[in-house]
Amino acid sequence: MANQEDKFKKVVSHAKEYGYVFQSSEIYDGLSAVYDYAQNGVELKKNIRDYWWKAMVQMHDNIVGLDAAIFMHPTTWKASGHVDAFSDPLIDNKDSKKRYRADVLIEDYVGKLDAKIEKEVKKAAKRFGDSFDKAQFLETNPRVLGYKEKGDAILQRMGQSLEKEDLADVKALIEELGIGCPLSGSKNWTDVKQFNLMFGTKLGASADTAMDLYLRPETAQGIFVNFLNVQKSGRMKIPFGIAQTGKAFRNEIVARQFIFRMREFEQMEMQFFVRPGTQKEWYEQWKETRLKWHLSLGMGEDNYRFHDHDKLAHYADAAADIEFKFPFGFKELEGIHSRTDFDLKAHEEHSGKKLQYFDPEINERYIPYVVETSIGLDRMFLAVFSNSLQEEELENGTTRTVLKLPAVLAPTKAAILPLVKKDGLPEVAKKIVEDLKWDFNVAYDEKDAVGRRYRRQDAAGTPYCITVDHDTLNDDSVTIRHRDTMEQQRVKISELKALIKEEVDVKNWLMKM
Ligand code: ATP
Numbered sequence: 001m002a003n004q005e006d007k008f009k010k011v012v013s014h015a016k017e018y019g020y021v022f023q024s025s026e027i028y029d030g031l032s033a034v035y036d037y038a039q040n041g042v043e044l045k046k047n048i049r050d051y052w053w054k055a056m057v058q059m060h061d062n063i064v065g066l067d068a069a070i071f072m073h074p075t076t077w078k079a080s081g082h083v084d085a086f087s088d089p090l091i092d093n094k095d096s097k098k099r100y101r102a103d104v105l106i107e108d109y110v111g112k113l114d115a116k117i118e119k120e121v122k123k124a125a126k127r128f129g130d131s132f133d134k135a136q137f138l139e140t141n142p143r144v145l146g147y148k149e150k151g152d153a154i155l156q157r158m159g160q161s162l163e164k165e166d167l168a169d170v171k172a173l174i175e176e177l178g179i180g181c182p183l184s185g186s187k188n189w190t191d192v193k194q195f196n197l198m199f200g201t202k203l204g205a206s207a208d209t210a211m212d213l214y215l216r217p218e219t220a221q222g223i224f225v226n227f228l229n230v231q232k233s234g235r236m237k238i239p240f241g242i243a244q245t246g247k248a249f250r251n252e253i254v255a256r257q258f259i260f261r262m263r264e265f266e267q268m269e270m271q272f273f274v275r276p277g278t279q280k281e282w283y284e285q286w287k288e289t290r291l292k293w294h295l296s297l298g299m300g301e302d303n304y305r306f307h308d309h310d311k312l313a314h315y316a317d318a319a320a321d322i323e324f325k326f327p328f329g330f331k332e333l334e335g336i337h338s339r340t341d342f343d344l345k346a347h348e349e350h351s352g353k354k355l356q357y358f359d360p361e362i363n364e365r366y367i368p369y370v371v372e373t374s375i376g377l378d379r380m381f382l383a384v385f386s387n388s389l390q391e392e393e394l395e396n397g398t399t400r401t402v403l404k405l406p407a408v409l410a411p412t413k414a415a416i417l418p419l420v421k422k423d424g425l426p427e428v429a430k431k432i433v434e435d436l437k438w439d440f441n442v443a444y445d446e447k448d449a450v451g452r453r454y455r456r457q458d459a460a461g462t463p464y465c466i467t468v469d470h471d472t473l474n475d476d477s478v479t480i481r482h483r484d485t486m487e488q489q490r491v492k493i494s495e496l497k498a499l500i501k502e503e504v505d506v507k508n509w510l511m512k513m
Contacts, residue, residue, distance in 0.1 A: 008257075019039045033252060066244040089193070093183075121134060220271060268374075268376075269373065271371075294324075304322060304325075321333070333375065385403075412442060416443070419467055464503075
């Protein structure tokens with residue numbers, strides 16, 4: 001655990017040191033769970049967004065984009081269920097004055113039982129050596145079975161109580177389990193209350209006429225309310241999709257873990273409208289397509305897993321998360337939801353406008369069903385960034401910090417370095433920069449010894465360093481160094497563009513899907 005925490009701390013400090021992510025309003029001691037993307041972060045974020053957009057919109061004839069406003073008519077959120085049901089159960093500790101999500105306190109308790117099981121497994125593996133059969137041990141060891149049974153029973157009871165809105169029982173469960181405040185240990189709890197996660201604001205200047213609004217907590221509703229406009233103006237035929245990326249806001253009760261859980265974040269969502277009855281097939285297909293998109297980035301198959309939901313949201317008939325192995329364990333990165341006709345139907349009812357499609361193939365009019373893919377851009381950023389940050393032991397006994405970002409996503413594709421700051425080398429290097437910058441984001445760096453500059457670019461995630469030396473003046477060749485292998489290659493200046501393109505071209509990466 002300490003190791004995981006250390007790794008995570010490194011991720012946060014590296015993101016700051018190399019101009020990726022800063023705490024918002026840091027000079028005023030920051031704003032909790034709000035972050036700013038700096039010079040490199042903004043490029044990485046844009047590249048992830050573009051990679052998604054290319055795969056989801058441009059590569060599909062039947063998916064189009066949208067950019068709906070953050071403010072929406074307040075009835076939208078009544079119809080979508082967010083006013084009544086978009087809340088988390090919160091509990092305060094009366095002594096420490098700290099606020100927690102009641103469900104998370106209980107889940108963490110169960111997590112500790114899981115850790116005990118892990119400990120038993122480790123002990124037994126040591127005792128039995130090569131003959132240890134983990135699967136059999138997990139199925140038969142009485143202590144393990146006891147922990148598992150207890151954990152399952154707790155989660156089941158919590159699930160039922162939350163579903164029935166029996167918040168008194170959620171508190172009773174916390175008390176029965178003897179759960180204390182993680183900070184102070186105090187067991188002096190308030191009652192559990194539901195807390196709506198939407199941020200409210202007002203539209204209009206005068207106090208009497210101002211209208212209460214919400215900042216959107218998801219981008220999806222902007223797509224639903226525009227469904228018919230897009231379908232008609234684009235003459236779209238079902239099945240078709242509408243995709244958008246944009247900010248969403250949630251007043252998360254507990255927002256730790258850096259950009260994993262933020263109060264202002266960005267989503268990339270696609271709603272796919274299908275004929276009723278076909279939603280299961282499309283759901284399966286989108287699960288597979290989205291996983292392939294992730295795998296195309298080459299961040300390791302073992303780092304992803306599906307988590308199928310047993311307990312479904314009020315709008316869904318099937319739902320799964322793609323989980324990623326973050327430095328703090330497997331957590332949700334993307335959700336794929338079969339949302340039925342819940343949203344369009346609700347908007348029909350609340351607006352009084354028909355949101356139906358006439359299907360010429362079957363001569364029928366219906367409200368389409370929807371399969372949604374929804375990924376947090378900031379979470380994807382964290383997945384890519386944390387997975388790429390590595391410490392490597394080198395042959396000479398030193399270590400290097402290297403940010404092995406997939407080259408297609410790297411903020412800067414190449415750094416051009418004159419070996420020395422004289423003899424005409426900077427001029428040649430700058431000329432290369434001028435030429436390459438039409439095609440790629442490149443940087444010029446002449447400060448410090450070249451070895452130091454290599455390390456700086458490694459840590460910033462730049463896939464290539466191009467060094468101009470005295471021979472360049474005679475043979476028009478430069479040394480190109482690869483970030484991951486540290487291999488160096490002598491190439492003609494005229495060959496640089498093609499060589500870099502091969503590595504960073506979106507097409508070459510997406511073709512792996
Ligand atoms: P969680 O269970 O982690 O709160 P969720 O199930 O509420 O997430 P969705 O409503 O399905 O999330 O939103 C879709 C995606 O948006 C999530 O998979 C996640 O990547 C991202 N997301 C949701 N909440 C946040 C947040 N507070 N900060 C950053 N990203 C978020």
